[in-house]
Amino acid sequence: MANSHSNHPAHLQHHFVSSEQQFDAAKMGMWLFLVTEILLFSGMFVAYVVYRTWHPEVFLLSSELLNPFMGGLNTLVLLASSFTVALGIHYAQKDNKKGLVINLVLTFLFALTFLVVKYFEYTAKFEHGIFPGAAFDPHGVSHGVDYAMYNVPYAKQFFSIYFVMTGIHGFHVLVGMGLFTWITIRAVKGEFSSEYYTPVENCGLYWHLVDIIWIFLFPLLYLM
Amino acid sequence: MSHAEHHISSIKTLTIVFGGLVFLTVLTVLTAQLDLGAFNVPLALAIATTKAALVVVIFMALKWDNKVNTAIFGIGILFVIVFISFTLFDTLNRGDLTNTTKGTVQDQQIQAEKLQAQEPDASAIQFNRTPQ
Known part of the structure; x- marks a missing residue:
């Protein structure tokens, strides 16, 4: 069927020999993109590692202000969303449209939950003057915690790293929600099947990477 | 197919x-x-x-x-390890190079002794100590 123009599947573009080659090319492109994403985040992990090795006691003290319950909850939410995305691909491969759509919607809802929890975390910090950069000015008392106690040299750097890393990660979650909206609409229209589900596969790969970044951010920022 | x-x-x-x-x-x-x-x-x-x-x-x-994707991912991780470890070779060893400022090592020792005389408690001049 490789050279036939009349009876090739609708999704197969002319410059590919087969659906299989098209799928492999798209997926390899996605992995290359994921490596650039890993390198983007690794720059921030380097900043974390350098400041942490220089001022370990400041990082230990400052991380007390982050809420490990909220961070742990968000870890479970993202793991669940990775699970639903993997299930979605399983159903796409089995031509189960209903299973695919349900799992894509669940993934979207988990992503939304993650950002809502993050919103409450950020506002709780902002209320006490914990901002990234020059605006850093911890003050006030809540739940027996005197925030002014945490205004030590280099605490500002810890929270700048926290806000930049979780902020850029959060932006990726937002992008993921946009992608899953797009994929869900296409799935409802019945555009995917076991013959063609490349966009579902690649959005899934992207989403798993967002999950992996958080898997490292959670213990490093909240628990250590 | x-x-x-x-x-x-x-x-x-x-x-x-x-x-x-x-x-x-x-x-x-x-x-x-x-x-x-x-x-x-x-x-x-x-x-x-x-x-x-x-x-x-x-x-x-x-x-x-496809194994090519494993290779792409593996090379990416390899460069992250290089990035982090080679940066640490620098940042973990900067204390060994304090005499790169103006003045000689002797000047710096004299300066340090003066500071020591003003503030006998060595721990008190650590700028990044945690509050008691």
């Missing part, structure tokens, strides 16, 4: 991996409560790496995928 080649992970496999990831999350929260001294961070990183490996190998299906 060669779609039979695409690996389909069973729901059972995916569920077991999800359960494992939840278990490891609980484990990392619990072990963080223990005071293991210098081992807290390596342990947390080991658990996080195990979780990431489960996601990459099973959820992202690298185990059954």
